[in-house]
Amino acid sequence: MSENKYRDAQHALAEKIRLVEDFPTNGVLFEDLTPVLADADAFQLMVDELADACTRLGATLIGGLDARGFLLGSAVAYKMGLGILAIRKKGKLPPPVHSQEYSLEYGTAALEIPATGMGLEGQQVVLVDDVLATGGTLVAARNLIEKCGGEVAGNVVVLEVAGLGGRERLDDLPLVVVNEPAEQE
Secondary structure: OOHHHHHHHHHHHHHHOEEEEOOOOOOOEEEEOHHHHHOHHHHHHHHHHHHHHHHHOOOOEEEEEOOHHHHHHHHHHHHHOOEEEEEEEOOOOOOOEEEEEEEEOOEEEEEEEEOOOOOOOOOEEEEEEEEEOOOHHHHHHHHHHHHOOOEEEEEEEEEEOOOOOHHHHOOOOOEEEOOOOHHHO
């Protein structure tokens, strides 16, 4: 994609993102993608940008993270003619499952994928999610996929919350942020 077309896409998406101050806590500026998802043109543009990034990273399977990563990842996988690996929060899948625990600010959580019915060996999985914050979920998803014999080829997100260290936690893998601010380019 040409540099000008890429910047036009970033601008079009930025115009649709709803900014909510002090959510979920004071001092946080929440970037809500709901208006982007509800607008057919903006949604298509976002999916096109995500799919382009996943293609460049050599995806053979898309990994969508629970829950908004399912929406985005499914659309990307469909556009690319690939399958979607739904990476679920603990307790959402029937057993048997592979599980990966990870730390949260106040405790732990876990991600799961089915232990039977699909093979990840030899797959180049690109992880797709809406927002990169601390990177904990993407790191856990990578560990889970690698534990099951797959390889994570990169991470693709729509937005990044600066200053939370997520980018640094993913620094050994390619990271594409579709709506990346100019100062991070």
